[in-house]
Amino acid sequence: MRTLIKNAKVLIGNKTEAGIDLLIENGLLASMGKNIVTEADEMIDATNHYVLPGLVDAHCHLRDPGYEYKEDIESGTRSAAKGGFTSIACMPNTNPPTDNAAVVRYIKEKACQKGVVNVYPIGAITKGLEGNELSEMGTMKEAGIVAVSDDGRPVMNSDVMKKALIYAGQFGLTVISHCEDINLADGGSMNEGVISAIMGLRGIPSVSEDVMVSREIILSEYTKVPVHIAHVSTKTSVELIRQAKRRGVKVTAETCPHYFTLTEKACLGYDTNAKMNPPLRTEEDLRAVIEGLKDGTIDIIATDHAPHHIDEKNVEFEKAANGIVGFETALALGYSYLVEQGHLTLSGLIRKMTVNPARMLKIDKGTLECGKAADLIIVDFDNEYKIDVSKFASKSKNSPFDGFMVKGRVMTTMVNGKIVYQYQR
């Protein structure tokens, strides 16, 4: 099977090169250059479109096993493919939790059978995500995990976190920390500030994140083991990570599209689609997150794809589940709010959604290189459209971006040279 993509734009370093052809053979990218003349089983005209490496998501929730009414591996990977993601790392807060090799094998096998993109499970740091005993990281690594995290819950006990870093480090697994001091968060349901005061909702102060980011940096520096900070949302966290990187601490960080596009004001009217954890913050935090993306403090843009059933969102605000559907809006939001606004170059954005997460997860993905798997996407960045949640491939529709005008449409997604998503006009 040979596929020839004709006349595409590609990114070489920071530059765009037009008129590039890409030949895909037996699932691999065979050659790339101007005027490739050869016979092919399939020809794709990519005039005016970019061909980019398939996106890599370092942080998503596929809800399988246990919460298949929200999402499963099939619908989740289709949603990823629609958003341009070809490799995704899924968090372990499943039911049962992904804290043992059997669940890891289940996810890997189901992803092979039903999934359409590459799925990399993340194992739990602690058994049952309870923050007490270390999970079997070594055994899970053999079964296929790429990192460990108790995402959704912090490891509150600092001694457990220190030991987790050391132990995970021995197996070459990065610890991804959900930074939240549960005591400071105090049962809150949105950012603490003027909006929570007006709405009469208990607030989650920004310091509940900052205190834990600070702790992880200190522990990483002490143990000399890398740590990755999930979903950075506050100004102080950005600054703490910036300073730590400057003095050589092995810390990496991610943020999500909602933290550079929305503020706490999105919660007004008790809109549960704007409820997430960490919560949407202030304008000042949003600007600091963008600054962090610009100067490289924040390495990665992840989706934190967190599908929920309508019955878990169409309830009282404090009762509503945290999180939003992320795959299908991430690239367009990144392009519209960061590239078009002049904060990042296109290649800067794409690096944060491809090679940087791949490097953190230690997977050989995220680049367009001859001889490697043809995981790639064809994108029309001139295509402007209104986000419509009813068209999501995800089982769930919980997104605060419904109706937003954005630019950047994924036309084709290819995994191992096979088309797994094709935009239908």
Next chain:
Amino acid sequence: MRLASKDLLGLADIEADEITLILDTARDMKRIVTGSMKRVNYLQGKSVVSLFYENSTRTRVSFELAAKYMGAHAVNVSVSTSSVAKGETLIDTGKTLEAMGTDIIVIRHSQAGAPHLLAKNVRSAIINAGDGMHEHPTQALLDMMTMREAFGTLKGLKVAIIGDISHSRVARSNIIGLLKMGSQVNLYAPSTLMPIGIDQMGAKICPTIEDAVENCDVIMGLRVQLERQKKALFPSTSEYSRFFGLNPDNIKRAKKDVLFMHPGPVNRGIEMTSSLIDADKSVINMQVTNGVAVRMALLYLLTGREEA
């Protein structure tokens, strides 16, 4: 003139002229409450259901009497005896009541925004009788009615609200309503019970209780929930009353004819001394009477929307 919305969810959602309309209507209704023949037929053939997810005596009884004085069918649903205890969702409960022909649902709920959720999902008119720490609009309306009776206007009044601002929906509704009507609002609380950002609503946070009450026309005490101690918000009731309670000494800088108000129920001697609660200038019982009048006015205005 009529109310713009089918619901009363909070004072944040209505305009100053609507507040004036409610207070003017309540002034007329008060004649019925204080008269000997407490029966008019303004709500004849209408049904009012009170759906209370939190305990309440005065607000529930106040709404029930308001509905009954005007001839409505009034029913109370309390959580322990209803299917709510069986896990039915708020929306489903609301739709069930709507299907039974309920014109107005009066809801009290421990979660902020619950009335808003209900209003979005049912056609019946929704009145917020207190949602979490968010708003308690009928309490603020009765407070404003009481102040307007005493001073003739709300414009230019100085009102001090003292106590647990953080957890108080009464404080929030009063801040919003009074500012809309041109009053000034001073706040004082233990700093652990003063929500971050509340000053951006337009009220003034004062450094001492004496500063807060200076030149005030009204001093409103708020109930302190004794269980807040367990969450490290204040150390003890005796320390609370000593530093944050209202007493004859620390209110000396208020105006001479200052009114004492409290939404009740009062912890005597903790947030306010008995000498203030029972003083001539205390209008705490008048607040309760006006509560019935304000609720009659609202029920009247909300059921009369189509005909108006």
